[in-house]
Amino acid sequence: MHSLSIESLQYSYDGHAVIDNLDLQVKENEIVCLLGASGCGKTTTLKAIAGLIRPQKGVIRIGQKQVNGEREFVAPQHRNVGMMFQDYALFPHLTVAQNVAFGLSKLSRAEKQSRVDEMLELVHLGEYAKRFPHELSGGQQQRVAIARALAYRPSLLLLDEPFSNIDAQVRFQLISDIRSIIKDQKVSAIFVSHSKDEAFAFSDRLAIMHQGKIAQLGCPTELFQQPKNQTVAEFLGRGIYLDATHSGNGSFQTQFGLVDSLTQQKNDQNKGKIFVRPSHIELYNTDSGEIKVNQERFVGTEYLYAIELQGQQLEIAKPADNPLDLSKPISLKIKPHAVNFFS
Structure with missing residues (x-):
C-alpha cells in the first residue's frame, strides 16, 4: 500500500505548465525528496499534495483516500497532512507547549497534555515547554515544528526546505535526528529541497525534477552512479x-x-x-x-x-x-x- 499516489498531475499558471503529467508513489514509512533547481515545480507539487492549490488535471490519493480528482477536491484541513516550513511558522506569542498543542483541539485537556509531553520528549525538548520561540535556537525551533507536525498523527508529512535556515555546523545532526524521529513514528514524508547534500542525508529515494516532470526517481546511490540523462548527472555534481x-x-x-x-x-x-x-x-x-x-x-x-x-x-x-x-x-x-x- 502507498501512503501517497499521484497520477497524471498537471498544473499550469499563465499558460505555462508548472507540473507536467507527473506520476509519483510514496511507500509506507518512506521519505521521498523532490529535488531540483528553482522553478522546476517541486514546491508547486508539494502545495498540490497539501491542497493549497487545485491542479487542473490528475489524481492524488493519501493512503486510500482520494483528495484530488476531476470532480473531487478535499480541503487542506481534511487531508490529515502535517507540514514543516523553512521559517518554522511557530506562533511567537505562544510557548513551546502551546505551539505543539495548537492543532489538538479535539482532544480533552488531559489527552492534550499527554500528547504534548510525549512529543516534546520525542524531540528532547521537555524542559523547554514554557519557553517562547525567540528563546530557542534555530535547530530547537525546528524540533518544535516537527513535534507540532507529528502531534496529531498525520498520514503524511510535508517538509518545505526545512533545513535551509539552520546553521551549517548543526544542520546535518538535525537532519539525522529528524529523520530518526520520522522513521520511529512510522510516518511517510515528502521533502522539498534544492540541496543534494541534504537530500542524500535525509531521503530514502530522490525524485529529480526538471521542467515540471520527474527526470529520474531512485535511491541516492543509483541516481549518482547511474543517471538516465545529462540533466540528472549535471544536477547531482x-x-x-x-x-x-x-x-x-x-x-x-x-x-x-x-x-x-x-x-x-x-x-x-x-x-x-x-x-x-x-x-x-x-x-x-x-x-x-x-x-x-x-x-x-x-x-x-x-x-x-x-x-x-x-x-x-x-x-x-x-x-x-x-x-x-x-x-x-x-x-x-x-x-x-x-x-x-x-x-
Missing part, C-alpha cells in the same frame, strides 16, 4: 564531458587514456561522451605533462588544485600528505569509477 569510445569490455578510450568502469555498461552506441566528476580525476607529477595548475589552496586535510579542462574550471583534491610539486610537470588520469556514458 559538477563535472566535464569527454569524448569516449566504448570498448565493449567495460572500459572507455579517452584522450587521457583508458577509463575502466566499475559498473556494467549496456549501450547500443559505442561512441559518445563520459561525464567525469572532479573526484574521478587524479593529478600526479611526471617527467612530461601538460596540465597547468591555476591555483593551489590548502584546506587542512587536503590541497585543492584549480585546473582547466575542456574550457571548464575544476578543483581536484589531493591528500595533505601527498601534495603536488608545482615546479615539475603534471599529468592526470581518470580513476576507475561507475562511468556515466551518454551516446
Whole structure:
C-alpha cells in the first residue's frame, strides 16, 4: 500500500505548465525528496499534495483516500497532512507547549497534555515547554515544528526546505535526528529541497525534477552512479564531458587514456561522451605533462588544485600528505569509477 499516489498531475499558471503529467508513489514509512533547481515545480507539487492549490488535471490519493480528482477536491484541513516550513511558522506569542498543542483541539485537556509531553520528549525538548520561540535556537525551533507536525498523527508529512535556515555546523545532526524521529513514528514524508547534500542525508529515494516532470526517481546511490540523462548527472555534481569510445569490455578510450568502469555498461552506441566528476580525476607529477595548475589552496586535510579542462574550471583534491610539486610537470588520469556514458 502507498501512503501517497499521484497520477497524471498537471498544473499550469499563465499558460505555462508548472507540473507536467507527473506520476509519483510514496511507500509506507518512506521519505521521498523532490529535488531540483528553482522553478522546476517541486514546491508547486508539494502545495498540490497539501491542497493549497487545485491542479487542473490528475489524481492524488493519501493512503486510500482520494483528495484530488476531476470532480473531487478535499480541503487542506481534511487531508490529515502535517507540514514543516523553512521559517518554522511557530506562533511567537505562544510557548513551546502551546505551539505543539495548537492543532489538538479535539482532544480533552488531559489527552492534550499527554500528547504534548510525549512529543516534546520525542524531540528532547521537555524542559523547554514554557519557553517562547525567540528563546530557542534555530535547530530547537525546528524540533518544535516537527513535534507540532507529528502531534496529531498525520498520514503524511510535508517538509518545505526545512533545513535551509539552520546553521551549517548543526544542520546535518538535525537532519539525522529528524529523520530518526520520522522513521520511529512510522510516518511517510515528502521533502522539498534544492540541496543534494541534504537530500542524500535525509531521503530514502530522490525524485529529480526538471521542467515540471520527474527526470529520474531512485535511491541516492543509483541516481549518482547511474543517471538516465545529462540533466540528472549535471544536477547531482559538477563535472566535464569527454569524448569516449566504448570498448565493449567495460572500459572507455579517452584522450587521457583508458577509463575502466566499475559498473556494467549496456549501450547500443559505442561512441559518445563520459561525464567525469572532479573526484574521478587524479593529478600526479611526471617527467612530461601538460596540465597547468591555476591555483593551489590548502584546506587542512587536503590541497585543492584549480585546473582547466575542456574550457571548464575544476578543483581536484589531493591528500595533505601527498601534495603536488608545482615546479615539475603534471599529468592526470581518470580513476576507475561507475562511468556515466551518454551516446
